Amino acid sequence: xxxxxxxxxxxxxxxxxxxxxxxxxxxxxxxxxxxxxxxxxxxxxxxxxxxxxxxxxxxxxxxxxxxxxxxxxxxxxxxxxxxxxxxxxxxxxxxxxxxxxxxxxxxxxxxxxxxxxxxxxxxxxxxxxxxxxxxxxxxxxxxxxxxxxxxxxxxxxxxxxxxxxxxxxxxxxxxxxxxxxxxxxxxxxxxxxxxxxxxxxxxxxxxxxxxxxxxxxxxxxxxxxxxxxxxxxxxxxxxxxxxxxxxxxxxxxxxxxxxxxxxxxxxxxxxxxxxxxxxxxxxxxxxxxxxxxxxxxxxxxxxxxxxxxxxxxxxxxxxxxxx
Amino acid sequence: xxxxxxxxxxxxxxxxxxxxxxxxxxxxxxxxxxxxxxxxxxxxxxxxxxxxxxxxxxxxxxxxxxxxxxxxxxxxxxxxxxxxxxxxxxxxxxxxxxxxxxxxxxxxxxxxxxxxxxxxxxxxxxxxxxxxxxxxxxxxxxxxxxxxxxxxxxxxxxxxxxxxxxxxxxxxxxxxxxxxxxxxxxxxxxxxxxxxxxxxxxxxxxxxxxxxxxxxxxxxxxxxxxxxxxxxxxxxxxxxxxxxxxxxxxxxxxxxxxxxxxxxxxxxxxxxxxxxxxxxxxxxxxxxxxxxxxxxxxxxxxxxxxx
Numbered sequence: 001x002x003x004x005x006x007x008x009x010x011x012x013x014x015x016x017x018x019x020x021x022x023x024x025x026x027x028x029x030x031x032x033x034x035x036x037x038x039x040x041x042x043x044x045x046x047x048x049x050x051x052x053x054x055x056x057x058x059x060x061x062x063x064x065x066x067x068x069x070x071x072x073x074x075x076x077x078x079x080x081x082x083x084x085x086x087x088x089x090x091x092x093x094x095x096x097x098x099x100x101x102x103x104x105x106x107x108x109x110x111x112x113x114x115x116x117x118x119x120x121x122x123x124x125x126x127x128x129x130x131x132x133x134x135x136x137x138x139x140x141x142x143x144x145x146x147x148x149x150x151x152x153x154x155x156x157x158x159x160x161x162x163x164x165x166x167x168x169x170x171x172x173x174x175x176x177x178x179x180x181x182x183x184x185x186x187x188x189x190x191x192x193x194x195x196x197x198x199x200x201x202x203x204x205x206x207x208x209x210x211x212x213x214x215x216x217x218x219x220x221x222x223x224x225x226x227x228x229x230x231x232x233x234x235x236x237x238x239x240x241x242x243x244x245x246x247x248x249x250x251x252x253x254x255x256x257x258x259x260x261x262x263x264x265x266x267x268x269x270x271x272x273x274x275x276x277x278x279x280x281x282x283x284x285x286x287x288x289x290x291x292x293x294x295x296x297x298x299x300x301x302x303x304x305x306x307x308x309x310x311x312x313x314x315x316x317x318x319x320x321x322x323x
Numbered sequence: 324x325x326x327x328x329x330x331x332x333x334x335x336x337x338x339x340x341x342x343x344x345x346x347x348x349x350x351x352x353x354x355x356x357x358x359x360x361x362x363x364x365x366x367x368x369x370x371x372x373x374x375x376x377x378x379x380x381x382x383x384x385x386x387x388x389x390x391x392x393x394x395x396x397x398x399x400x401x402x403x404x405x406x407x408x409x410x411x412x413x414x415x416x417x418x419x420x421x422x423x424x425x426x427x428x429x430x431x432x433x434x435x436x437x438x439x440x441x442x443x444x445x446x447x448x449x450x451x452x453x454x455x456x457x458x459x460x461x462x463x464x465x466x467x468x469x470x471x472x473x474x475x476x477x478x479x480x481x482x483x484x485x486x487x488x489x490x491x492x493x494x495x496x497x498x499x500x501x502x503x504x505x506x507x508x509x510x511x512x513x514x515x516x517x518x519x520x521x522x523x524x525x526x527x528x529x530x531x532x533x534x535x536x537x538x539x540x541x542x543x544x545x546x547x548x549x550x551x552x553x554x555x556x557x558x559x560x561x562x563x564x565x566x567x568x569x570x571x572x573x574x575x576x577x578x579x580x581x582x583x584x585x586x587x588x589x590x591x592x593x594x595x596x597x598x599x600x601x602x603x604x605x606x607x608x609x610x611x612x613x614x615x616x617x618x619x620x621x622x623x624x625x626x627x628x629x630x
Contacts, residue, residue, distance in 0.1 A: 050460070150337055150341070151341070153338045153341075154338050154342045154345060155345070157338055157339075157342040157609050157610060158342055158345065159565070159571075161571055161572070162568065162571060163346075166349045166350065166590055166598065166602075167349055170350070251464065258468060259468045259572060262468055263572075263575070278468065278472070285476065285480070286480060292476070293476070296468075296469040296473065300465050300466065300469050303465070304460075304461070304464035307460060307463055308464075
């Protein structure tokens with residue numbers, strides 16, 4: 001907006017009676033500064049090495065999930081020769097061989113896809129459940145809030161791994177769709193079912209905090225419906241904390257998937273998964289430690305990518321922590 | 324205060340009932356026919372099967388089974404597994420091991436976590452502060468499963484400092500698994516302490532203490548720490564319940580026969596009564612320690628009033 005335009009606008013506003021022109025703002029509020037939270041956040045992210053390291057790792061593993069052939073040096077993970085079983089790493093085969101004599105590098109690389117798919121699918125279900133239940137509980141309050149909050153407390157009292165463990169053990173014998181498949185969908189669903197409570201509490205408290213603000217009262221006074229207030233005014237304010245939570249949670253869920261698979265209730269052979277690789281390698285931890293080590297390192301780096309990104313986002317989005 | 328505790332106690336009842344019913348409902352649908360599994364290769368006669376079905380209420384609808392379960396629970400009877408051993412005996416055998424493991428973990432997270440957090444917090448942006456920040460990010464990112472194997476490999480096999488499995492070496496056997504179990508909470512305690520101490524270091528009452536000429540040591544120990552540690556103490560308290568229920572991986576990898584491994588084995592072998600009994604106990608611990616913390620908070624911080 002040029003100076004001339006701004007003068008014209010002020011004249012128009014004075015004539016229309018929306019302002020007296022006496023105490024007009026000294027800064028041009030119509031410029032890009034309006035989105036100050038997000039532009040400030042980007043400014044802070046740019047200077048955070050944690051953000052760049054996390055992004056780099058994330059892009060690396062996302063690529064690995066999409067085009068594993070590139071990272072496997074062209075070796076088929078299922079082309080095996082028992083003669084090489086458990087051979088240690090060499091210049092031709094960087095990660096050595098697994099107990100079936102398959103190239104370990106390509107097996108570990110191909111494991112990225114199922115981990116990322118499960119992590120992201122589970123977090124999407126968690127977000128849908130958490131935002132829906134949290135928004136309803138926070139907005140309507142009273143009995144509705146009481147019941148939904150107690151429900152969250154009940155699920156919260158059960159440890160994530162334990163709940164998912166029992167559900168996945170039972171799943172195949174039930175006739176609940178997805179859950180009886182023993183596939184990635186079942187694992188993601190079980191994780192989401194025992195992991196939605198924190199998202200719900202986050203959204204609920206944000207909604208309660210925003211509900212009593214002046215601009216919501218103004219919107220209501222102008223006749224906005226409950227639905228409109230919820231969707232246009234309240235939920236956008238909950239985006240920042242939910243975004244931070246989501247990022248870190250993907251990492252937590254990927255670790256939980258590997259754990260459940262290691263315990264024998266997650267993905268099943270012949271699926272290629274880090275949990276299965278760690279499980280198969282643990283018996284030869286003395287003679288061939290590389291079997292446990294390599295999938296562990298790659299799993300940790302993947303989780304780390306999301307934890308770092310989440311930490312960086314929190315530092316950027318929470319103005320109270322900004323120095 | 325008394326009314327507050329009473330109200331909180333009442334509120335925990337539906338949560339405890341709900342959580343135990345949730346696990347009961349899931350276990351009720353456990354796959355397979357437990358009576359046939361009990362017989363193994365020898366078929367069980369219909370008469371015996373009928374008696375067992377009757378004794379374990381296997382044909383009743385779910386809510387009736389749960390009601391029966393609750394009734395006997397109130398009489399201190401957690402039922403028996405399919406071999407006839409009381410679940411209470413199983414818990415008595417396995418719980419002490421998990422309690423020892425939890426004590427080791429809580430000691431680690433308290434001593435190391437608070438020390439690291441205080442040292443980082445009183446000198447913000449120093450080398451040590453950055454070290455704590457980086458190492459906690461690292462520790463939080465390592466899944467407990469991976470950490471357990473890494474600890475076994477390095478401290479157990481390579482360096483030979485600690486035993487890596489079983490409970491044969493007394494207290495010594497709990498050190499490594501305790502450290503692994505504590506790791507996540509330890510990192511969180513360090514960060515929480517750091518933030519809290521750093522905040523209080525610039526508070527007015529600390530400036531006053533310094534201005535009246537108190538030695539730096541006294542300012543930190545007597546003034547800053549007392550206030551900074553309130554959130555830390557409450558976190559550790561609430562964490563005890565979580566640790567008691569979170570030991571499945573640690574106990575499985577380190578081969579410790581505690582309630583975590585017992586519940587995992589029971590889920591695999593479809594011992595429904597054991598699963599429900601132990602999980603209900605875990606939920607009880609979780610709720611109990613959270614309640615204790617809420618009350619403790621009011622005692623530690625007189626600014627907080629519950630009315």
